[in-house]
Amino acid sequence: MTTPFVKGDYDPRSKLVLVLGLSSLAVVFDYPRILLPLALATVLCALYLRSGVLGSLVRMRRLLWVFLAMGIIQSVFTRGGQPLVELAGVALVTTTGLERGVSIILRIFIILVSAGIMTTSNPRDIIQGLYQWRIPYELAFMVAVAVRFLPLMREEAEDTLTALQLRGVRLEELPLRTRIRTYGYLLTPLIAGVLARARQMSLSVEMRGFRAYPRRTSHRTLVLDGRDYLLMIIALLLVSGAFVAHFRPGPL
Amino acid sequence: MIRALGASYRYPGEGQVVAPVDLAIHASDVTALFGPNGSGKTTLGKLLAGILKPTSGRVEILGEDTRTLSLGRIGQRLGYLFQEPDRQIFTARVDEELALAQRLRGVPEDDVLGRVEEMLDRFRLEHLRDAFPFDLSRGEKQRLALAAIMINRPPFLVLDEPTTALDVVRKAELSALLSQATEGGVGMLIISHDRSFVARHATRILELSRGEIVDDYSVR
Numbered sequence: 001m002t003t004p005f006v007k008g009d010y011d012p013r014s015k016l017v018l019v020l021g022l023s024s025l026a027v028v029f030d031y032p033r034i035l036l037p038l039a040l041a042t043v044l045c046a047l048y049l050r051s052g053v054l055g056s057l058v059r060m061r062r063l064l065w066v067f068l069a070m071g072i073i074q075s076v077f078t079r080g081g082q083p084l085v086e087l088a089g090v091a092l093v094t095t096t097g098l099e100r101g102v103s104i105i106l107r108i109f110i111i112l113v114s115a116g117i118m119t120t121s122n123p124r125d126i127i128q129g130l131y132q133w134r135i136p137y138e139l140a141f142m143v144a145v146a147v148r149f150l151p152l153m154r155e156e157a158e159d160t161l162t163a164l165q166l167r168g169v170r171l172e173e174l175p176l177r178t179r180i181r182t183y184g185y186l187l188t189p190l191i192a193g194v195l196a197r198a199r200q201m202s203l204s205v206e207m208r209g210f211r212a213y214p215r216r217t218s219h220r221t222l223v224l225d226g227r228d229y230l231l232m233i234i235a236l237l238l239v240s241g242a243f244v245a246h247f248r249p250g251p252l
Numbered sequence: 253m254i255r256a257l258g259a260s261y262r263y264p265g266e267g268q269v270v271a272p273v274d275l276a277i278h279a280s281d282v283t284a285l286f287g288p289n290g291s292g293k294t295t296l297g298k299l300l301a302g303i304l305k306p307t308s309g310r311v312e313i314l315g316e317d318t319r320t321l322s323l324g325r326i327g328q329r330l331g332y333l334f335q336e337p338d339r340q341i342f343t344a345r346v347d348e349e350l351a352l353a354q355r356l357r358g359v360p361e362d363d364v365l366g367r368v369e370e371m372l373d374r375f376r377l378e379h380l381r382d383a384f385p386f387d388l389s390r391g392e393k394q395r396l397a398l399a400a401i402m403i404n405r406p407p408f409l410v411l412d413e414p415t416t417a418l419d420v421v422r423k424a425e426l427s428a429l430l431s432q433a434t435e436g437g438v439g440m441l442i443i444s445h446d447r448s449f450v451a452r453h454a455t456r457i458l459e460l461s462r463g464e465i466v467d468d469y470s471v472r
């Protein structure tokens with residue numbers, strides 16, 4: 001993929017606007033008619049910003065199973081609409097159920113891929129950019145930390161899954177319900193890990209004089225240029241487009 | 253027990269971490285894997301335990317190619333103690349942690365409870381029975397993780413740096429536990445750079461340097 005301009009990367013702020021736009025849309029809307037085009041737009045943005053879409057999915061592959069399971073469960077347990085698959089007169093999957101299942105998968109997909117876009121900026125630039133927008137430094141710092149820890153959390157979840165199976169738990173042979181409950185166990189070490197790291201980090205950061213001065217000075221200044229504004233306009237169009245499509249039902 | 257046939261490993265995008273190796277590890281031995289930081293001990297250990305699949309060559313556990321073994325089936329053939337204890341704790345209570353894998357493996361509840369008591373006693377964890385595992389000290393976490401593995405009674409153990417966080421007393425206790433297991437016929441691969449600890453248990457020593465086994469000898 002070639003870049004149209006020689007200048008370095010996009011400003012992290014314009015990426016953040018785009019990512020926030022995409023992921024909030026994925027949270028707000030819950031039906032495929034909007035989520036599907038949104039997913040497509042997310043993929044295009046990620047490709048354009050050279051965030052490896054496939055890469056982030058491949059790295060998530062072991063967890064994709066969990067998401068798929070969530071989708072299937074939603075499809076099977078949501079009633080309503082016309083039955084699609086019937087077994088002995090009982091509707092197993094209905095149109096509404098399928099729609100819910102597909103939506104869940106699309107939402108997670110959009111959030112993962114768009115979050116991947118943020119990891120193409122370096123955390124320092126994210127903090128700097130947000131600070132220039134007068135966002136309190138502590139808050140900016142937290143955003144940057146979250147972005148930084150995203151890949152680490154993925155790695156941790158995978159290690160944990162490995163460790164659990166290595167206790168002789170044959171995940172592939174457990175009944176579906178037990179298997180899904182088992183995935184819940186991954187959350188405990190994940191959350192504990194995040195909390196421990198946050199504690200450790202706030203300590204080390206304070207010891208290094210974080211917040212020692214009310215204002216920060218920096219050698220680096222980030223400048224938004226035309227391309228950045230263009231990116232933000234695209235984000236704005238996506239958001240308003242989704243709302244227009246939502247309030248005007250009918251063929252797109 | 254474990255056989256490596258020209259097995260090598262490289263992490264995606266990295267150089268070779270483990271050079272092609274031919275090796276047979278026997279369950280009758282306590283084999284120690286020795287070497288400086290970054291020499292590839294953990295990687296070789298994971299490769300031999302089937303957690304990592306070889307980039308070239310192959311590894312067999314009890315005659316089965318690790319490429320065809322799922323992690324769950326590997327876990328029934330051997331127990332693996334990770335270097336990092338935090339990532340191998342799953343529940344909010346010590347006793348639940350011990351019972352978890354047993355329950356998921358479908359062991360009858362009465363047996364599970366009995367084994368949990370046995371492990372709490374053997375690993376001196378009774379007083380921590382209802383503690384939150386993540387608040388334990390590093391040494392205690394490691395003891396818990398080891399107990400949660402041993403409760404499944406694996407015939408073979410791979411231990412990655414089991415002594416790092418332990419003080420002298422705890423180390424002696426771990427030594428006693430491991431000796432007890434060896435007497436019960438459990439074979440082991442211990443990854444360590446603690447010479448005195450290794451000397452106490454090992455019957456065979458492998459020395460690793462920059463991903464290559466540079467020495468392999470029996471002791472006793």
Ligand SMILES: Nc1ncnc2c1ncn2[C@@H]1O[C@H](COP(=O)(O)OP(=O)(O)OP(=O)(O)O)[C@@H](O)[C@H]1O
Nearest residue numbers: 263266269287288289290291292293294295296335
């Ligand atoms: N997940 C990974 N991805 C890429 N490279 C890795 C990964 N894990 C380890 N390595 C590299 O492989 C080499 C060997 O690492 P390994 O952890 O096997 O060494 P070790 O002997 O266990 O070290 P230590 O004594 O610190 O535990 C190191 O150079 C390390 O940087």
Ligand SMILES: [Mg+2]
Nearest residue numbers: 293294295335
């Ligand atoms: Mg290691």
